[in-house]
Amino acid sequence: MQFVESFGGPEALSLREVPAPQAGPGQIRVRVTAAGLNPMDWFMASDADTARRFGLSLPSGFGTDYAGVVDQVGDGVTAFATGERVFGGALSRAVADHVVIDVAGTIAVGGDAHHTPDGVDDRTAATLTIAGCTAAAALAVVQPGPGDTLLVGGAGGGVGVFTVQLAVLAGARVIGTGSATSADALRALGAEPVTYGEGLADRVRALAPGGVTAAVDLHGTDTVQAARELGVPDKRLTTIAAQVDGITPANGANAAPGALEEIARLVATGKLRVPIAATFPVEQIRAAVELQAGRHVHGKVVVDL
Structure with missing residues (x-):
């Protein structure tokens, strides 16, 4: 998992081995394959006041957009099954081997998940949510x-x-x-x-x-x-x-219900394309954040896990 243990620039990011989270009732666990970066990710990691406004405290994970495969399903969950491809947002938790999502949650509280349509690869799916x-x-x-x-x-x-x-x-x-x-x-x-x-x-x-x-x-x-x-x-x-x-x-x-599903459908049908400017292995997370934070990249930056 990627951890922020002090506020600052990309140098504050470090990789840490932590126990894999487990899906509880009403939750799914996703084996993350790709995480897309957004300006808000490094805004929160670099500034304590910004992090506080989002309800974050140290130590914290990093990244919000994710895509991957469901590998655990908690009691009471019927909308998702093991082996299904999903994407969504989990505030400051996405750059990790696994992320647990509350099926009834939101990006900011518990995370959210959507089925990844056929025709949308995981790297692209990981850029869609925010x-x-x-x-x-x-x-x-x-x-x-x-x-x-x-x-x-x-x-x-x-x-x-x-x-x-x-x-x-x-x-x-x-x-x-x-x-x-x-x-x-x-x-x-x-x-x-x-x-x-x-x-x-x-x-x-x-x-x-x-x-x-x-x-x-x-x-x-x-x-x-x-x-x-x-x-x-x-x-x-x-x-x-x-x-x-x-x-x-x-x-x-405040996006309208179904807006994200419609965007994913447009990508799947070739009507909307997502230019991916660069991809990095998770071991190069600092370089990925430096590129994204430069604000001159044309398209999205994705971290592979």
């Missing part, structure tokens, strides 16, 4: 559709790859911010790239002279500020990483 739910929740706020031009800030990041594709599938035109080196990756997702930074509103105006109708800021507040300058009303703006007066923030915990 980013997919967050993207679905953000788009539910602004509700893009045919006739909309949606500006997505941080479009090449882990949440961005879902947000862009889901918005395109909804019929919207998508303009995505990123670095100059991310342009090809954004086009591959279906977005029209625009570089972030000073002068963003002018560059977007030149790209979309007919105007922008909605915006999702997946990084901070710069995209929201540019969208306001372009005349987008606050009711069609949202953020995931910052609070802005007058704007409804999005939280993956």
